[in-house]
Structure formats: structure tokens, C-alpha cells
Amino acid sequence: MSTSASLTNKPIKTRFAPSPTGYLHVGGARTALYSWLFARHYGGEFVLRIEDTDLERSTPEAIEAIMDGMQWLNLAWDEGPYFQTKRFDRYNQVIDEMLEAGTAYRCYCSTERLNEMREAQMAANQKARYDGRCRFHEHNHTSDEPHVVRFKNPQDGSVIFDDIIRGEIEISNQEMDDLIIRRTDGSPTYNFCVVVDDFDMGITHVIRGEDHINNTPRQINILKAIGADVPLYGHVSMILGDDGKKLSKRHGAVSVMQYRYDGFLPEALLNYLVRLGWAHGDQEVFSVEEMKSLFTLEAVNKSASAFNTEKLLWLNHHYINHLPPERVAVQLDWHMQQMGYPLQAGPNLVELVKLLGDRCKTLKELAQSAHYFYQEFDAFDESVASKHLTTQAIEPLTLLRDKLESLADWLNEPIHSAIKATAEELGLGMGKVGMPLRVAVTSSGQSPAIDATVAAIGKTRTLARITKAIDYIKAKTA
Incomplete structure (x- = not known):
């Protein structure tokens, strides 16, 4: 029957x-x-x-x-x-x-x-x-x-x-x-x-x-x-795993909470899982409300599905940048706590998501790359300092420090104007001022837009780090 x-x-x-x-x-x-x-x-x-x-x-x-x-x-x-x-x-x-x-x-x-x-x-x-x-x-x-x-x-x-x-x-x-x-x-x-x-x-x-x-x-x-x-x-x-064999521990993170530890958003994992055997046309990105509206069992594929970590990373990057930053910040907070950052020392997490979101595929990566906003660094990264913190950088860094110190409003636009004015006064390209400044305040050759980065680091710490960079150059060349 x-x-x-x-x-x-x-x-x-x-x-x-x-x-x-x-x-x-x-x-x-x-x-x-x-x-x-x-x-x-x-x-x-x-x-x-x-x-x-x-x-x-x-x-x-x-x-x-x-x-x-x-x-x-x-x-x-x-x-x-x-x-x-x-x-x-x-x-x-x-x-x-x-x-x-x-x-x-x-x-x-x-x-x-x-x-x-x-x-x-x-x-x-x-x-x-x-x-x-x-x-x-x-x-x-x-x-x-x-x-x-x-x-x-x-x-x-x-x-x-x-x-x-x-x-x-x-x-x-x-x-x-x-x-x-x-x-x-x-x-x-x-x-x-x-x-x-x-x-x-x-x-x-x-x-x-x-x-x-x-x-x-x-x-x-x-x-x-x-x-x-x-x-x-x-x-x-x-x-199935990426290799076509049944998904198991050897494929890495198979526990749901491991994906949280690795920096994935729940919205990204849900979106990935719903597409792992179900489809609605060619659409790849679904909000939870869309899933609830569109999901039917008749559209579930009876063939095995292969897990693709790169696809999940792509979705996670999408959600980091397309969800309201306030929602991303709630999930990011856990990772920042894991890193032991003194959150009161840097920008609020909503601003951090806006600053670093497009550069990071996971929240863990975002938290790790945010260290210079919340913690001081003991030494400069020699691989970038040797290229950008040279004797030629002392003059633009000194002039820029003076201009930044005189700013009444610590905001992106006046900071950008100060960097531009420094380059024009010295007859230098923006890179000759911006790159030494970036290394000075982040100890890294990469960061979001330098004016936004400097604004988020704060005035007191920015000036102190520029001074530290100038002293580093002088000590290295003495």
C-alpha cells in the first residue's frame, strides 16, 4: 500500500x-x-x-x-x-x-x-x-x-x-x-x-x-x-568532500561550530548549505526570508553534492560586505574577544567592518588584520620598513606630523588634505608620503585607504607612531 x-x-x-x-x-x-x-x-x-x-x-x-x-x-x-x-x-x-x-x-x-x-x-x-x-x-x-x-x-x-x-x-x-x-x-x-x-x-x-x-x-x-x-x-x-569522497574529518571543518571558529557568518553557511542539493534557477545568494519563501522538497536533487570550500569563502566574503555592518559586528565581536583586543582602544566594530570587510574573506582574518587599531607593535616589519622607512622618508613624515598635529577635526577629509599638502609642498608623489605613513602607523605595507586608517587609529597614537618611525630611521642610519 x-x-x-x-x-x-x-x-x-x-x-x-x-x-x-x-x-x-x-x-x-x-x-x-x-x-x-x-x-x-x-x-x-x-x-x-x-x-x-x-x-x-x-x-x-x-x-x-x-x-x-x-x-x-x-x-x-x-x-x-x-x-x-x-x-x-x-x-x-x-x-x-x-x-x-x-x-x-x-x-x-x-x-x-x-x-x-x-x-x-x-x-x-x-x-x-x-x-x-x-x-x-x-x-x-x-x-x-x-x-x-x-x-x-x-x-x-x-x-x-x-x-x-x-x-x-x-x-x-x-x-x-x-x-x-x-x-x-x-x-x-x-x-x-x-x-x-x-x-x-x-x-x-x-x-x-x-x-x-x-x-x-x-x-x-x-x-x-x-x-x-x-x-x-x-x-x-x-x-561529498572536495575530493569526491564522503565528507569526513579529513576534509577539515565538518563541525558547524568549527565554521564559526574559522570566521564564517551563519548567514553564509546557511546559504551555502541550502544550495548544497537545492536550486532555484541560477540564483546563488538567498536571504533567509527568500529561502523560506522559495524552498520546496521537490526541488532537492537526489544526487550527492560536493562540498566546495572556495565557494563557501566567496559567499562569506559577500555576506561580510552586504549584510548590515551592525549584524556582522555582532558576530565579529566574538573573534575580537578571542584575540584579546582591548576594544575600547580602537574604532567601534561597525566601523571596523566597513574599513576591512572588502579585504577579508572571514571574520577571523578580519580580526587578525585589525591588530594595529587596538594594539601597539614593538617593532616594524623589516620587509616593508627597509623599503619605505628610509632617510628620504624623514622629511615628509616630519612635515606631515606637524600638519596632522594642527588639525582641529580628526576626520578622513582633513587627514587626506594634510597628506596631499605635504606631497605638494615637497614636490613628491602621494605614494612617497602615503606609503611611509602607512608603514609608520600599521607596520604593514597594506591597509585600507590611508586617511580612513589614520582616522580610525586616532590622533594621539598616529602622532606617536610617526615619531617612533622617524626615531627608527634615525637610529638605523646613525
């Missing part, structure tokens, strides 16, 4: 359900984004659920990392976070009802028997699967003997579902064995918890990675067994 029946009569509700066994990686973030956008596009709700039934591997640190990543990306959830470990009573209630209804049964097979069975099946080139022994013989045991509970999977027919991304998928019930839904220790298993959660939470659309395709037929059968509506499914393809 097909499960593609329309659910448009119900409010759209999606969920993102990570397992807290590690950080939030970019594949998970893209799945979360697609689920979030789908809900927002239809005015529905988005649920965050932490699937922490793997008690040995789940950690509080991983839960915190997932929450941090979602919050940094501004993927706000409407319900949750729900934790599966807090819902064990509910799962066991449903299992007991299934035992009573005959849709589940107790299995008393020992580990040794199961291992021998699988080895024999594999030796005969058969698919390793439970042979259903206790499905028919559980009455030979008592319920207080050690046992697991298995779902009584249908033995004939097929599960057919219309994957919104991939089209119709059909799996024969004979391909599936009777899944364990409760372990010997009484704890419910992953595939069962997911089903009860999706039912209880009213999930209408399940958007997740293609690695879950094999779980879907099992979950559909369990949903039908407990009398639940079957949601619609969309399975997103994997993300």
Missing part, C-alpha cells in the same frame, strides 16, 4: 532528531535546515528531538554542541528539545499494548543461538536475519525469563512509499525480519522510539539523510501496527 496519501489537511510539522554522540556536522545542519525551511514555508512547526537512547555514546557535551550549533545558525525550534531517555515509560506502555494486541512477541533466543544461526546463514550465502523461532514458540517460556521483545513484521506484501525527493520506493516485507523493539534490560530500541515519537508529536513530514532509507519500511510497518498515521518521507543525499 502506498503511503503518499496527501496530508495537506493537517498542519505541517517536521522534526530534526540528532543523536548526541558527537558535534553537529554539516550534513546534520543541512538536514535541520531543510526540515526547518519546509515547516516555515508552509507556516508549520519545527520540533527538536534529541535521540539519546545510545546511553554509552551519548554525552552532555554533544547535546550542548548540537544546541549551540542550532542556536548559532538561528534555526529556532517551536517544540522541544525532547529527550528520548525521558520517554521510556511511554515507549514501554506502547510495547506492552502491542504484546497484548499480538503485534509484538517475546523472544527468548540466546546470544549463542543467534550467532550460530547468522553464521550458518552467511555460510549458505543467505541474508543474516532472525528466523522467527519465538514468533511461533514463545508459549514454551514464561515472561520472567530473560528475553527481548520483537515486532511481528508482516510476512507478505510490500511497503511502498513515495519519497518526496526520490520517488516511489518499494521494499518486500520478506526482506525484513522481526525487529527487536525492547532489549533484555528493558530499554526500547532506536527504530521503535522514533516511531512512537513521530506519532505522539504529530510529525507529518520526515526529512532525513539517505542512510535512513532502510529504516523507513520497518518504521512504516510499526506505525501501521500501532494505528498511527504514516508521515511523508524525504531522504536527502550525502555530502
Whole structure:
């Protein structure tokens, strides 16, 4: 029976359900984004659920990392976070009802028997699967003997579902064995918890990675067994690295928060991730509002997508320069704090974004290149000082210092006029004045426009640094 029946009569509700066994990686973030956008596009709700039934591997640190990543990306959830470990009573209630209804049964097979069975099946080139022994013989045991509970999977027919991304998928019930839904220790298993959660939470659309395709037929059968509506499914393809292999740690930053540390804006990463498998014509740059308006699952590509770091850097540079500088400054502040800069000593961050944004692809690069606005430097960079801080620079630097000191307004235009007047009085090109000044105040051969740079550094520090440069030249030539 097909499960593609329309659910448009119900409010759209999606969920993102990570397992807290590690950080939030970019594949998970893209799945979360697609689920979030789908809900927002239809005015529905988005649920965050932490699937922490793997008690040995789940950690509080991983839960915190997932929450941090979602919050940094501004993927706000409407319900949750729900934790599966807090819902064990509910799962066991449903299992007991299934035992009573005959849709589940107790299995008393020992580990040794199961291992021998699988080895024999594999030796005969058969698919390793439970042979259903206790499905028919559980009455030979008592319920207080050690046992697991298995779902009584249908033995004939097929599960057919219309994957919104991939089209119709059909799996024969004979391909599936009777899944364990409760372990010997009484704890419910992953595939069962997911089903009860999706039912209880009213999930209408399940958007997740293609690695879950094999779980879907099992979950559909369990949903039908407990009398639940079957949601619609969309399975997103994997993300490949630049080299065409599955994205992993060897490709560098795969944790969402690592991208924050590396200086990316959340808007840039979201824009990049949405395009990593989805398109709207030839458009490359999308605001979050545009994503919500335009996103559909039907436009998601079922082929794997390749991660391209250069493309992400291009987008990040675009957003640094096209977002309101006030918004960029909020994200930049964290990087400036990491650098340990005394922010009160230099220009405000909004001005810094305007000054350096077009020169930097990441916020980390921007923060690193801003050091001369906030910190004094002990020595001049010899590679540029040897070229520009020479005896010929003493006269223009001295005259310029006097002109700058006499300025009543410390602004770009009067500073530019002072530099220009110095060059004209001495019969020099602007570069013969501007470059020694740049090296004197930044210890670098590169900076934004020199008048804007000097204005941002401030009058007192600019004059002191020019004096320091003149003294440096005199000491070097003495």
C-alpha cells in the first residue's frame, strides 16, 4: 500500500532528531535546515528531538554542541528539545499494548543461538536475519525469563512509499525480519522510539539523510501496527568532500561550530548549505526570508553534492560586505574577544567592518588584520620598513606630523588634505608620503585607504607612531 496519501489537511510539522554522540556536522545542519525551511514555508512547526537512547555514546557535551550549533545558525525550534531517555515509560506502555494486541512477541533466543544461526546463514550465502523461532514458540517460556521483545513484521506484501525527493520506493516485507523493539534490560530500541515519537508529536513530514532509507519500511510497518498515521518521507543525499569522497574529518571543518571558529557568518553557511542539493534557477545568494519563501522538497536533487570550500569563502566574503555592518559586528565581536583586543582602544566594530570587510574573506582574518587599531607593535616589519622607512622618508613624515598635529577635526577629509599638502609642498608623489605613513602607523605595507586608517587609529597614537618611525630611521642610519 502506498503511503503518499496527501496530508495537506493537517498542519505541517517536521522534526530534526540528532543523536548526541558527537558535534553537529554539516550534513546534520543541512538536514535541520531543510526540515526547518519546509515547516516555515508552509507556516508549520519545527520540533527538536534529541535521540539519546545510545546511553554509552551519548554525552552532555554533544547535546550542548548540537544546541549551540542550532542556536548559532538561528534555526529556532517551536517544540522541544525532547529527550528520548525521558520517554521510556511511554515507549514501554506502547510495547506492552502491542504484546497484548499480538503485534509484538517475546523472544527468548540466546546470544549463542543467534550467532550460530547468522553464521550458518552467511555460510549458505543467505541474508543474516532472525528466523522467527519465538514468533511461533514463545508459549514454551514464561515472561520472567530473560528475553527481548520483537515486532511481528508482516510476512507478505510490500511497503511502498513515495519519497518526496526520490520517488516511489518499494521494499518486500520478506526482506525484513522481526525487529527487536525492547532489549533484555528493558530499554526500547532506536527504530521503535522514533516511531512512537513521530506519532505522539504529530510529525507529518520526515526529512532525513539517505542512510535512513532502510529504516523507513520497518518504521512504516510499526506505525501501521500501532494505528498511527504514516508521515511523508524525504531522504536527502550525502555530502561529498572536495575530493569526491564522503565528507569526513579529513576534509577539515565538518563541525558547524568549527565554521564559526574559522570566521564564517551563519548567514553564509546557511546559504551555502541550502544550495548544497537545492536550486532555484541560477540564483546563488538567498536571504533567509527568500529561502523560506522559495524552498520546496521537490526541488532537492537526489544526487550527492560536493562540498566546495572556495565557494563557501566567496559567499562569506559577500555576506561580510552586504549584510548590515551592525549584524556582522555582532558576530565579529566574538573573534575580537578571542584575540584579546582591548576594544575600547580602537574604532567601534561597525566601523571596523566597513574599513576591512572588502579585504577579508572571514571574520577571523578580519580580526587578525585589525591588530594595529587596538594594539601597539614593538617593532616594524623589516620587509616593508627597509623599503619605505628610509632617510628620504624623514622629511615628509616630519612635515606631515606637524600638519596632522594642527588639525582641529580628526576626520578622513582633513587627514587626506594634510597628506596631499605635504606631497605638494615637497614636490613628491602621494605614494612617497602615503606609503611611509602607512608603514609608520600599521607596520604593514597594506591597509585600507590611508586617511580612513589614520582616522580610525586616532590622533594621539598616529602622532606617536610617526615619531617612533622617524626615531627608527634615525637610529638605523646613525
